[in-house]
Amino acid sequence: MKPLLIAVLLCFVVGAPAYGRSLPEDFAYGLPLTPSGATPFAEVELPLAVYHTLTRADLGDLRVFNSAGEEVPHLLRGPEAVVTETPGAARAVPFFPLRAADDADEALAVRVAEAPGDWRVEIQTRSQAEPTTKVPVSGYLLDLGGLDFSVAQVELDWEDGGDFFGEVEVATSDQLKDWRPLTRVVLARLDYQGRRLEHRRIDLPTAPGRYLRLRWSGSAPLLEPARVVASARPSHATLPEIRQWLPVTATPLAETPGLSRVDLGGRLPVAALRVTFAEANNLARLRLSSGANPEGPGRHRAEALVYRLRFGERELVSAELPLTASRDRYWFLRSDDGLAGARLEFGWRPDRLCFLVRGTGPFLLAYGNANLNSPPTAGAELLHSAEIAGAGVPAPERLVPGDVVTLGGPERLLPRRSSPSWRTLTLWGVLGLGVVLVGVLAWRLQRQLREAPTDSSSSE
Structure with missing residues (x-):
């Protein structure tokens, strides 16, 4: 009976880790990262390609692996901390x-x-x-x-x-x-x-x-x-400088005159909009809204007058339009005056991914999985408690990612509708075998209990 019990326990021990562990090939693409190891933490700004690939609204389908394929704790940090500005006298x-x-x-x-x-x-x-x-x-x-x-x-x-x-x-x-x-x-x-x-x-x-x-x-x-x-002068600094500008194309919506839609291709942390007219002496009232639904109408974000006016040899051009923090993918622009020929650019500040340099490099930032259910490796709270920017703790090493490598390929970005993977089948097989072995164990135990009185009476 003891060997049978050990076999049952092995079934659950072997099957347990098969569910939560992620592997690099579970993700569509990856970016090589090579920290020097001089600090316990390293940091990288997420490139535009990562935003265009991630499938989850919380940017949760990315992981960091070391050279042994082990997942290491990571933490997504927003753009540089926003410092509240106090107006000057x-x-x-x-x-x-x-x-x-x-x-x-x-x-x-x-x-x-x-x-x-x-x-x-x-x-x-x-x-x-x-x-x-x-x-x-x-x-x-x-x-x-x-x-x-x-x-x-x-x-x-x-x-x-x-x-x-x-x-x-x-x-x-x-x-x-x-x-x-x-x-x-x-x-x-x-x-x-x-x-x-x-x-x-x-x-x-x-x-x-x-x-x-x-x-x-x-x-x-x-x-x-x-x-x-x-x-x-204000006593505190304003938001950090916008690092990247993304040119976009506004697609007019036939069912709603004067309304156009912009698809950013991902959930970018946008912070500003810049409108540049191709020709001088243009003036338009612009209203913006955004949302996750491509059909709109979205939530109101801003309203402003955009222009490019020429007086002799001088020109007056509207400034960049600041926007409240948003990660909406779809933006809707309404202008009854028209924006034909205008160049539209969204300014955004990349998020920063900080990870624990555990194990040997090179490391790999893997991203893009529409079917990811397992949470990240426990321990991301260590990055908080370590007070990375505090006294006595070195700041994370800033890294520049390498070229994109293909891991599981674009099929990882599609919701799974085909047959379960071999790991899922293995898990269910192990669990099913465990159930069968438990049933056999119960049957043998019941049989022994039935035979016990007969054996005692015969001995008398």
């Missing part, structure tokens, strides 16, 4: 119109007198050919002396007048002489087809002196009696 500052003849450098005479709680400004043309009030405004002088922070940007709030588009030269000085150039920007306020486009902010590359001089190439917009606001 902002305050209105005094400003004064500069009136000049054709040559502002030679015609301007400026005198600013400061007293507690009072400002006095005298601005004249040296020629005194006519009163300064009759000379067009060519720029503005800003006094930043009353601020207790370093200025990073200036925003102009002008009166609601006619359209304006102009280039402004920004210079700074501490004593109203020896002006140092800082930057040149385009400011605009345009009304077109019931829409308004405004660009009023000036970002300063370096901290300015006490005075800022804004000098326009043409006529300046009327600021009085509006205001000028100076702001400090």
Whole structure:
């Protein structure tokens, strides 16, 4: 009876690991990884090909194996940690119109007198050919002396007048002489087809002196009696720089005029959209939504005015449109004005895969399995508890993956509808044999119990 019991136990011992273990050939493709072994952890950014191949919404059909084919613990980490931005201080500052003849450098005479709680400004043309009030405004002088922070940007709030588009030269000085150039920007306020486009902010590359001089190439917009606001630099950094841009094609949906669909080909962590018109003087209102269903309509994500406008030799182009974090594969763009000929690019930040360098290399990142049921190797929590970025623990080694290798091939990406694999059949065979052996064991035990009284009576 003892040999029979041992055989039953062996059936379950042999069959147990056959279910949960993954092998490299279970996945469609792989990327070789070669860490130096100098640190216990290594890290690699997921390439675009991985996103286009993964079948699970949670990016769960990937594993890391060492050279012996053993699965090692891994952890998917999002793009660089997002740091919350704290807006800088902002305050209105005094400003004064500069009136000049054709040559502002030679015609301007400026005198600013400061007293507690009072400002006095005298601005004249040296020629005194006519009163300064009759000379067009060519720029503005800003006094930043009353601020207790370093200025990073200036925003102009002008009166609601006619359209304006102009280039402004920004210079700074501490004593109203020896002006140092800082930057040149385009400011605009345009009304077109019931829409308004405004660009009023000036970002300063370096901290300015006490005075800022804004000098326009043409006529300046009327600021009085509006205001000028100076702001400090934010105290925290914004999101990390977008590392990759993916050109996409929008397919119009015949059943819904004005609506187009974009298929990213995978669940990319997108963060921005860039629209570039092929020709100048284009303007369109764009609304975006996204979702997992290719039929839509998806969840609303953003709405913005995109444009490319030309004024002489200068152009004004809309900035990149930031998007809330999303891994939706399908994006829907609605624009009644049309986006024909526009170039669309989604900006995204790759996820980072961190794994434990256990065993010998080279290692293999295997990915793509539509029928994967087993969870990753237990122990990924070790990567959390080790505090990879903490003091005393070296940062993970950054790796560059090798060329893609074919493992199980593209058939691994198809849901299994054929006959079970040999491992599944083996498992069920072992389990079935175990059931049969248990039945035989029970039958023999029952038989022995029946024969036991007969043997005792005969001995008497």
